[in-house]
Amino acid sequence: MVLRMESPAPPIKVQSWLRGQHLKNFQPGKMYIVEFWATWCGPCVEAMPHLVQLQEQYRDRGLEVIGVAASESAPTADEARTKLEAWLIEKFPKLNYRIAFDYSGEMNKLWMEPSFSVGIPTSFVVDRDGQIAFIGHPTRLDDVLPKVLDGIWRTSDEAKAADTNRIDEEQRIAREIAVIKPIYAKLQPAMKAKDWKAAFSAVEEGLGLMPNRLEFRRLHVHLLLHKMRDIRTGLPALGQLIRDAIDQRSQEWMTIAISELFDPAIDTSHLPRAERFAMGRDLSEHILALNFPQDGYYKFQAYEAVAQYFYESGNKERAIELVELALKSVEDPKPMQNDRKQLYVPRLLQALANYKGEKACYGERCSAPQAKASREPDRKISE
Structure with missing residues (x-):
């Protein structure tokens, strides 16, 4: 089932609550921001003070913010939870919204995958009737949230267009990931082994599939100039990168x-x-x-x-x-x-x-x- 605007909000199925009381169900008449994040994700961490501000600003209008840590990296759930708890104590000891922890993958299956969301941070706004009102990056919440609170967002052409464009973009990214994943499967071990010829071969394969992907363009130049020291080929490649950068501003x-x-x-x-x-x-x-x-x-x-x-x-x-x-x-x-x-x-x-x-x-x-x-x-x- 596709999860999008006006879909019923999935349940919150997590392994533990590290901040705030356990939430069994979304309460009618209240609105929620369900934010998928991780400690290793820079943009996620940068968004947290903003979420603190939104929780404070709209608390009296029935808003509840829930941070869902469903992508923590550790060998076991216990290690991930301990690491997350220590991080929260150090970085955000006075957090004013709930934090849920899930290591099982259930929350990603219920929320992220059906909505075609391929990266974090991702914010889901659950409206007062328990339906999804918005899915997207938290930087958009300042614009969207007041309209959702006033009940004018979901009926607007802007909201419908934004939801359609989001799904199209997320599907495009998913297709792109499917293309580059085999390239990185070759590139990463070659870079680790300092096998520059193998790494360069993988990058050239990547450029053949995605000629304007900046990471491939950068590695192409970097390997030529600084690893293989092929100045004759590397300088023209860098020159073209510079011209493209300037043309695009x-x-x-x-x-x-x-x-x-x-x-x-x-x-x-x-x-x-x-x-x-x-x-x-x-x-x-x-x-x-x-x-x-x-x-x-x-x-x-x-x-x-x-x-x-x-x-x-x-x-x-x-x-x-x-x-x-x-x-x-x-x-x-x-x-x-x-x-x-x-x-x-x-x-x-x-x-x-x-x-x-x-x-x-x-x-x-x-x-x-x-x-x-x-x-x-x-x-x-x-x-």
């Missing part, structure tokens, strides 16, 4: 492209200097012209690489300015989620210390300049 594609040239963690000393800096200049200009959102996902990675380009070009002041701007964006306009802070802040802080040649601090964290900072600036390279 894509933050994601541009960030991937400049990281292959100026990520401080990648050894690029074997790349031809003139071509590397010409590509870096072109990409940097387009990236900065995009004016990334202040808290955009790719801003921190892109600005790190762009700053490295300016530093190696001899413009140390501009490099420092960009890293400081990226660090400022971590808390402004809203704080970055902690898991991302742990990924980006140490790298940015180390770059800042290297560029300044002195200790740099952000909050309580400090970094000293590395004894051999990667790739000192070259005053001969023009901007």
Whole structure:
């Protein structure tokens, strides 16, 4: 049976409740958000403060939020539950909504699979009559939830179109996954074994099936330039990736492209200097012209690489300015989620210390300049 808008809500069949009282049935007259999430899912964790806010904001109108942890990774249910409980105590000790735990797969069979939902986080809104009113990403709840509460959502053309488009998109993604799954079955063990020729063969097979899939395009360039060191083939491939990124005005594609040239963690000393800096200049200009959102996902990675380009070009002041701007964006306009802070802040802080040649601090964290900072600036390279 297909689960979509106006379908009866399936039951909640979970193994235990870690927060809040056990919910046996959906109560008539109340509305529920049933949120499928996992601790390893960054967007899921980022959505949790928003769910806390929605629970507080609409509690008096009968809203109940239920987080369903049905995708935790651990060898046994007991280990998964213990790990989840510890995580909740550390990250969200005062959570104001219920958390249910299921390791059996039953909740995914009842909710995720019949709705064609292939990823998390996924939010299901259960209306006051026990029927599904909305299925989708939690970022849409701010727009949809007031309309559901006012009883005008399910009868609207917008809701019907959104539900049809969602199912079409989820089915497209499912077909895509079916295509790429055999590719990754070859690619992942080859990458783990550092068998670059086998990995490259798998990537080429993937590109033959999905020529515009960015992950395949990135790996194609990365393997050629940095693993196989086939500069003759790799540079034209990177050049095409750059042209496509600029044509699409894509933050994601541009960030991937400049990281292959100026990520401080990648050894690029074997790349031809003139071509590397010409590509870096072109990409940097387009990236900065995009004016990334202040808290955009790719801003921190892109600005790190762009700053490295300016530093190696001899413009140390501009490099420092960009890293400081990226660090400022971590808390402004809203704080970055902690898991991302742990990924980006140490790298940015180390770059800042290297560029300044002195200790740099952000909050309580400090970094000293590395004894051999990667790739000192070259005053001969023009901007």
